[in-house]
Amino acid sequence: MGKTIETQVLVIGGGATGTGIARDLALRGVKVALIDKSDLNAGASGANHGLLHSGARYVSSDAEAAMECRSEGLLLKQIAPHCIEETGGLFVAVPGDDEAYIADFPRMCEASGIPCRPLDLKDAMGMEPCLSQDLIAAFEVSDAAIDPFKLSIENLNDALGRGGEYYDHSCLEEFILEHDKIAGARVLNTKTRETFLIKADIYVSATGAWAGRVASCAGVNIPMVYSKGSLLVTGQRMATRVINRLRQASDGDILVPGGVVSIIGTTSVRTDSLDKIFPSVDEVDLIINQGKQMIPALGNRRYIRAYCGVRPLVSAGGDGDRSLSRGFSLLDHAGDGVDNFITITSGKLTTYRLMAEKTSDMVCEKLGISSACMTRDLALPQTAGGKWTEPGVSLRQGAFSHKKEDHTLCECEMVPASAIDSIVSSIRKNSGKPDLLSIALRSRLGKGPCQGSSCSVRVLSHLYDRGEMTGTEGVDGLRRFLNERWKGEHALLWGTSLAQSSLKEMIHCGLFSLELESGE
Amino acid sequence: MTDLNSIDCDLLVIGAGFAGMVAAARASHLGLRTVLAGNSGSLIFVSGLMDYLGVYPMDAKGVLDDPAQGLACLQSENSTHPYGGISHEQIIQCFEFVKWILGKEGLAYHLSPGRNLPVLTAMGTFKPSFMVPRTMEKGSLLFGEKKRLLLIDIKGLQGFSARQAAGGLAKTLDEVICLTVEIPGITKTIPPIILAELFEDPGVQESFVRQVLPFSNRVDIAGMPAVCGVHDSLGIQQKIEKMTGLDLFEIPGIPPSIPGLRLKNAFEKRLAALGVKFLSNTRIKDPVFNGGKFIFTGVTDSGKLSISAKGAVLGIGRFFSKGLNAGRDKIMETLFQLDVRQPVTRSLWHGTNFLTRQGHKINQAGIETDQRFRPLKKGGQPVFPGLYAVGSILAHNDWMRLKSGSGVSLVSACTAVDDFYQGVTKAKI
Ligand SMILES: Cc1cc2nc3c(=O)[nH]c(=O)nc-3n(C[C@H](O)[C@H](O)[C@H](O)COP(=O)(O)OP(=O)(O)OC[C@H]3O[C@@H](n4cnc5c(N)ncnc54)[C@H](O)[C@@H]3O)c2cc1C
Ligand SMILES: Cc1cc2nc3c(=O)[nH]c(=O)nc-3n(C[C@H](O)[C@H](O)[C@H](O)COP(=O)(O)OP(=O)(O)OC[C@H]3O[C@@H](n4cnc5c(N)ncnc54)[C@H](O)[C@@H]3O)c2cc1C
Numbered sequence: 001m002g003k004t005i006e007t008q009v010l011v012i013g014g015g016a017t018g019t020g021i022a023r024d025l026a027l028r029g030v031k032v033a034l035i036d037k038s039d040l041n042a043g044a045s046g047a048n049h050g051l052l053h054s055g056a057r058y059v060s061s062d063a064e065a066a067m068e069c070r071s072e073g074l075l076l077k078q079i080a081p082h083c084i085e086e087t088g089g090l091f092v093a094v095p096g097d098d099e100a101y102i103a104d105f106p107r108m109c110e111a112s113g114i115p116c117r118p119l120d121l122k123d124a125m126g127m128e129p130c131l132s133q134d135l136i137a138a139f140e141v142s143d144a145a146i147d148p149f150k151l152s153i154e155n156l157n158d159a160l161g162r163g164g165e166y167y168d169h170s171c172l173e174e175f176i177l178e179h180d181k182i183a184g185a186r187v188l189n190t191k192t193r194e195t196f197l198i199k200a201d202i203y204v205s206a207t208g209a210w211a212g213r214v215a216s217c218a219g220v221n222i223p224m225v226y227s228k229g230s231l232l233v234t235g236q237r238m239a240t241r242v243i244n245r246l247r248q249a250s251d252g253d254i255l256v257p258g259g260v261v262s263i264i265g266t267t268s269v270r271t272d273s274l275d276k277i278f279p280s281v282d283e284v285d286l287i288i289n290q291g292k293q294m295i296p297a298l299g300n301r302r303y304i305r306a307y308c309g310v311r312p313l314v315s316a317g318g319d320g321d322r323s324l325s326r327g328f329s330l331l332d333h334a335g336d337g338v339d340n341f342i343t344i345t346s347g348k349l350t351t352y353r354l355m356a357e358k359t360s361d362m363v364c365e366k367l368g369i370s371s372a373c374m375t376r377d378l379a380l381p382q383t384a385g386g387k388w389t390e391p392g393v394s395l396r397q398g399a400f401s402h403k404k405e406d407h408t409l410c411e412c413e414m415v416p417a418s419a420i421d422s423i424v425s426s427i428r429k430n431s432g433k434p435d436l437l438s439i440a441l442r443s444r445l446g447k448g449p450c451q452g453s454s455c456s457v458r459v460l461s462h463l464y465d466r467g468e469m470t471g472t473e474g475v476d477g478l479r480r481f482l483n484e485r486w487k488g489e490h491a492l493l494w495g496t497s498l499a500q501s502s503l504k505e506m507i508h509c510g511l512f513s514l515e516l517e518s519g520e
Numbered sequence: 521m522t523d524l525n526s527i528d529c530d531l532l533v534i535g536a537g538f539a540g541m542v543a544a545a546r547a548s549h550l551g552l553r554t555v556l557a558g559n560s561g562s563l564i565f566v567s568g569l570m571d572y573l574g575v576y577p578m579d580a581k582g583v584l585d586d587p588a589q590g591l592a593c594l595q596s597e598n599s600t601h602p603y604g605g606i607s608h609e610q611i612i613q614c615f616e617f618v619k620w621i622l623g624k625e626g627l628a629y630h631l632s633p634g635r636n637l638p639v640l641t642a643m644g645t646f647k648p649s650f651m652v653p654r655t656m657e658k659g660s661l662l663f664g665e666k667k668r669l670l671l672i673d674i675k676g677l678q679g680f681s682a683r684q685a686a687g688g689l690a691k692t693l694d695e696v697i698c699l700t701v702e703i704p705g706i707t708k709t710i711p712p713i714i715l716a717e718l719f720e721d722p723g724v725q726e727s728f729v730r731q732v733l734p735f736s737n738r739v740d741i742a743g744m745p746a747v748c749g750v751h752d753s754l755g756i757q758q759k760i761e762k763m764t765g766l767d768l769f770e771i772p773g774i775p776p777s778i779p780g781l782r783l784k785n786a787f788e789k790r791l792a793a794l795g796v797k798f799l800s801n802t803r804i805k806d807p808v809f810n811g812g813k814f815i816f817t818g819v820t821d822s823g824k825l826s827i828s829a830k831g832a833v834l835g836i837g838r839f840f841s842k843g844l845n846a847g848r849d850k851i852m853e854t855l856f857q858l859d860v861r862q863p864v865t866r867s868l869w870h871g872t873n874f875l876t877r878q879g880h881k882i883n884q885a886g887i888e889t890d891q892r893f894r895p896l897k898k899g900g901q902p903v904f905p906g907l908y909a910v911g912s913i914l915a916h917n918d919w920m921r922l923k924s925g926s927g928v929s930l931v932s933a934c935t936a937v938d939d940f941y942q943g944v945t946k947a948k949i
Contacts, residue, residue: 281867285848407678407709454679454774457643461681465673465700472687475643479875486874493870493882494846499839503565505883506840507774508875510920511567512643515875516575516583 002196007033007165009363010185010200012172012214015045016148016349018206019155020356020375021363026162027378028364028371033198034164035187037171039432039441040152043208045349046441047309049231049263051242051256052076052084052144053350056091056116057249059108060101065327066112069350076353077144080380083151087257089143089242090124091116093136094293097247102137105246109141116141128239130295143242145257148349153442157383160430168432170196175203175218180339182218191433202363204342209274209312211345220336222343226272227311230279231265232287232492235302235449238262238295245294252290255298264291264298271310278487279306302496304449305488312345328355332362340366409458415443417462424468434468436460436481451497452485453504479514525825527797529555531940532816532829534804534855535843536560539911539929540835541787545621546937547833548794552944555827556791557799557818560784562841567772568746568779569656570618570629570930572611573603574636574648574923579877583648583923586634600916602928605891606935611927614934615651624793625786628654628754636923638662640743642680642773644687648923653779655753659743659769668695670735670742670766675702676710679774680745697739701731716747716778719756729763736765746770746778753782799825807832807856809904831906831940834858834887834895835933836913843913844886851885853913858895858903861888861915879918886915893936906943908936 009025011018014036025032036042055069077084093102109116117140124138125131131138156166167187173195174186185198205214212224237257245253256263267283284306292299314329328347333339344359357373364371408416423442424434432438436456439445445459446452460474469477482504493501508514529552533544536558544556574583576590584590588608594601603611612633619629631651637660638646652660662669669689671682682698689696703710703718704727710718718724732742748770749756761768772779791798802818804827809815816827836843836855845854846869851862862885863869869882887895887909894902895909910932912919919925 278872281865288848409678457774458679461642461673461679461684464681464683467683470683471690472644474684475645475687478643483874487872490870490872490874491867494848494866498846498882499842502839505874505880505920506565510925511569511647511772512641512645513574513647513923514643514645515877515921517645 002194004197004199005033005165007031007198007200008367009033009202009204010035010198011204011206012185013043013206013208013210014040014152014156014166014168015043015206015208016041016152016155016352017045017208017344017347017355017359019152019159020352021204021206021344021359022159022164022166023155024356024360024373024375025363026159026164027374028360028369030364030367030369032159032164033167033200034156034159035167035170035172035198037169037190039168039438040156041149041441043210044309044311045148045152045208047231047307048148048349049254049256049265050146050148050258051254051350052146053348054089054141054143055112055114056089056109056141056143057244057254059105059112059114061249062327063112065348066114068327068354069348070112070114072351072354073142073144075376076146076350079375079378080151080154082382083147083154083380085145085257087143087145087241089141089244090119090128091139091141091244091246092124092131092294093138093246094132094134095136097136097245101248102246105139114141128241128243130238130297131243132294132296137246139246143244145242146349147258149442151352154380154383158381166430168430172214172217177218177338180337182338182341202340202342202366204344204359204363206344206359208345209310211312211343215333215343218333218338218341220333220338220341222314222331222345225270225313226274227313228269228271228277228308229266229311230283230287230306230308231263232284232303233258233305234262234264234298235304236261238297238301243295250290252287255291255295261304274310277308277310279308279491281491283308284491302449303492304451304497305447306492307488314346330355330358330362409455409462415445415455419443420445420459420462421466424463424466434463435473435477437477437484440481440485446481446485449500451489451500451504452481453500453507456481475514478508482508482514525823526828527555527825528828529553529797530829530944531555531831531833531937532557532804532814532827533833533835534558535835535837535841535911536798536800537562537835537837537841537911537929538566538783538926539933540833541791542618542930543833543835543910543933543937544791544796544798545787545794546617546934547941548791548796549621550937550941552937552941555797555799555829557802557804557827558836559801560788562837563780563784563787564777565775566780566783566926567777568653568783569639569647569649569772570615570651570926571648571919571923572615572636572650572927574650576922578879578918578921584636587636587650588634600888602889602893602914602917602932603924606931610935611931614931615927617934618930619651621790622783622786625789626752626754627782627786630654630657640685640771642685642745642771644685644689650927653753653770653782655748655757655770656746656772656779657769658741658767659771662689662693662741667693667741668739669693670697670699670732670739672699672701672732672742672744674715674745674747675700676706676708677712677715677745677747678709680771685743685771695739697735699732699735701728703727712745712747712776712778713750713781716750716781719747719749720751725756725760725763729760732764732766739766741767741769743769743771746772750778750781750785804855812905814904814906830944832908833933833936833940834907834909834913835911835929838886838912851882853887856903856907858887858909859898861885877921879921883918883920884916886913886917888915892939893932906940908940910936
């Protein structure tokens with residue numbers, strides 16, 4: 001048994017919610033440690049649409065969630081503008097869509113206090129030329145795009161600056177229960193395989209879809225169902241605004257801009273597995289075939305990547321998964337016989353701050369601390385570590401000055417060596433070990449059209465030159481990187497993407513023979 | 521369109537990749553009036569190694585020491601692999617032919633008939649290959665022998681780090697020293713091609729030698745990225761060997777590849793000497809087969825021309841070279857719309873693990889031919905009497921896994937051309 005870490009609150013799960021809680025508590029002067037079994041945003045927070053909901057999507061199915069989205073969306077635009085692009089959004093319908101729903105939409109929006117402006121169809125098509133010529137209805141709402149990676153990194157950085165601690169690749173394995181309390185958490189470092197102990201007064205599980213598993217470590221049962229959703233990234237940005245299909249939530253009905261790309265999704269597929277999931281060919285085709293009804297160009301677009309996430313739904317009956325409430329579940333397990341254990345799950349990225357506030361309120365109440373939440377008023381600071389997550393950001397902002405010796409390591413996404421160096425040093429600061437995957441998580445590395453064929457090799461040799469890597473760490477990391485990226489590629493391989501990917505295979509298998517010596 | 525420029529020939533080779541180059545060389549060597557059309561730029565991607573068969577079967581543990589063993593196994597299984605109907609001796613003859621052709625232009629290759637060579641790559645892995653540039657030969661002797669090795673990288677050359685190439689070697693060798701050499705005047709990134717050209721400058725060679733010399737007593741052999749000159753790479757290497765007193769070898773890495781560029785140059789020169797008409801940057805379109813002859817349209821940036829030929833060799837490559845094109849539901853061959861052998865749905869194209877040793881089913885897709893490399897119709901008959909398919913477009917050959925890329929290309933190219941030649945000469949008699 002290794003070291004023991006003592007803290008007031010242990011937060012398990014480094015997604016939007018966990019990092020949000022870490023910051024909220026740190027702001028209230030509470031000592032907090034955050035762990036994630038892999039790394040920041042490894043769960044749904046790294047696998048969503050990046051839509052900062054105006055609320056309009058939920059006006060029919062869940063008015064309460066709609067109103068939460070509306071007010072939190074407005075607030076986040078104030079406190080975290082650097083993580084948000086205020087794109088605005090449209091809701092559009094095409095022939096065949098439910099006319100009654102369309103007719104009712106403005107009234108439902110009004111009922112939830114969500115501003116919604118009917119548009120002349122010509123105007124709508126003028127605003128977004130990619131739209132189908134056959135629109136039958138269009139409305140304008142105040143949707144926006146949010147960069148979930150930047151958001152979590154900034155929340156974490158602020159928490160770290162206020163005395164918080166973060167341990168990546170640290171998986172909660174076991175709770176040590178004593179009487180009606182958790183006395184300690186046994187945590188496994190999945191890289192070094194060392195175990196350590198974290199002792200806290202309060203334990204918060206912000207583990208999203210994994211909440212049921214974590215709760216079971218404390219002998220608590222949370223009945224959950226899982227719904228997988230897949231998303232596709234287009235090679236170029238297709239629209240200025242968010243475009244929603246004006247109908248009951250369904251497949252392939254939202255297009256969200258993300259910097260220089262767009263993201264179309266999603267699907268809803270029941271799943272039992274949380275870890276070995278990837279977008280399937282069938283989902284990809286479903287999204288494209290549905291999406292092209294409102295945006296015809298989606299039918300012949302180049303897609304550079306697909307990814308998927310799991311929506312954790314605390315089960316409550318109902319017919320489809322989308323009809324289950326997406327409002328959040330905050331559970332005080334005192335009622336289950338574990339006094340100092342709290343679970344926060346479900347909900348939305350859009351409402352992460354509210355979820356963090358409510359959770360932190362509960363934590364403080366248990367700790368007997370009376371300080372109030374400050375995240376409503378205090379802007380989220382902007383730090384360097386949060387840059388480089390938005391696609392192509394370097395082209396527009398020149399966030400890192402190009403020094404004379406600063407060469408570009410990733411040509412598709414224009415990532416210079418200095419950006420890699422600064423990411424590496426921020427990983428080191430958190431006592432992590434940099435490898436291609438952890439760098440890719442914090443940058444656009446490997447996310448451009450070349451799919452990481454050569455930039456992976458350039459970055460590796462750069463890391464070797466800097467002494468950041470030794471021995472065979474590089475090849476081992478490259479294998480992991482290629483296999484991980486592959487999850488989001490293989491269902492999208494036709495046309496030009498297939499050609500690019502075949503070059504990658506020619507280099508990495510045809511020449512380097514990486515498949516031969518792999519340990520797996 | 522009667523006023524098109526027109527050319528008549530015995531054989532049109534379509535596609536100027538490695539397979540097309542070999543086919544054109546073979547055809548003109550046999551005395552056929554040969555036209556080659558395509559873009560030889562694709563050679564800049566190839567590593568310069570020429571594999572025969574490095575792994576068989578695909579899920580075998582380890583690699584083949586002797587490719588002939590793998591071939592025997594492949595043939596005993598009645599495999600549909602392009603090597604299915606070809607003997608080891610024939611295969612060696614094809615390799616020797618290519619070696620001879622390239623040797624004529626001073627690009628020296630090395631092969632040892634009964635054995636694959638483990639070639640150290642920039643990634644620090646060993647790749648089993650068969651016929652390797654002489655400039656890489658000594659690197660394959662590292663295995664098994666206890667040696668002291670100097671690995672050299674060059675400041676400004678991206679994607680190659682000596683420390684990375686050395687990665688796994690520390691365990692097997694007595695000593696591995698890494699050295700970064702600076703080329704005078706190079707402070708920033710330097711493209712490999714410019715660097716290789718610089719290496720032809722005696723001043724640069726001397727500066728390189730000066731930096732390596734202090735290590736010459738501590739090591740026996742030195743490896744460096746494959747940038748040691750574009751022309752006469754072996755000559756430059758031997759000169760540096762003399763000056764340093766060290767054995768030297770080159771290490772292949774990511775494209776753009778200088779060994780590939782050397783191949784392109786050597787082939788182009790040899791084909792010109794052999795009298796092949798090379799329509800570079802010409803895309804072939806709209807094939808018509810009429811009265812025992814093919815008529816094609818060649819399209820360039822500046823215009824069109826008409827090419828008539830008794831036979832055609834299709835060496836247009838796969839997806840990257842646009843010889844095959846995949847829609848969302850189907851794989852097509854892009855020139856003749858030949859049948860493409862392929863999995864029934866896209867969900868079968870790729871597995872969920874990129875680096876699987878079994879390979880992906882789509883890599884087996886391609887054109888099915890008879891043992892003379894004539895594409896077949898549904899019924900099993902050749903599509904056209906004088907049409908051949910060669911190189912990576914052939915079905916049943918995941919060359920990236922089997923380590924058989926250039927081998928299948930050169931064997932299919934030589935065999936196809938020989939067959940066509942026999943047909944033509946028989947007809948004349
Ligand atoms: C397909 C899809 C699209 C979506 N689109 C949107 C959208 O457009 N807008 C929006 O507002 N919301 C969207 N959502 C919802 C939103 O993404 C999630 O509600 C939100 O990201 C949840 O964040 P979280 O931090 O609670 O959970 P997660 O982000 O899932 O974080 C849980 C973390 O816990 C970690 N963990 C798990 N087990 C352990 C353990 N034993 N030890 C340590 N760590 C552990 C995981 O590694 C993970 O990082 C979408 C969701 C999906 C699935
Ligand atoms: C990254 C990489 C690494 C490699 N490593 C190795 C290795 O280690 N060992 C080894 O043995 N081999 C290696 N190879 C070589 C590989 O085996 C060769 O690519 C293959 O053997 C030869 O392919 P080909 O000539 O059939 O097709 P290609 O090389 O793809 O050439 C096809 C050509 O046809 C042209 N073309 C397509 N359509 C038309 C048309 N309509 N009209 C005119 N021209 C057309 C294309 O432009 C292209 O130039 C490597 C290749 C690559 C790319």
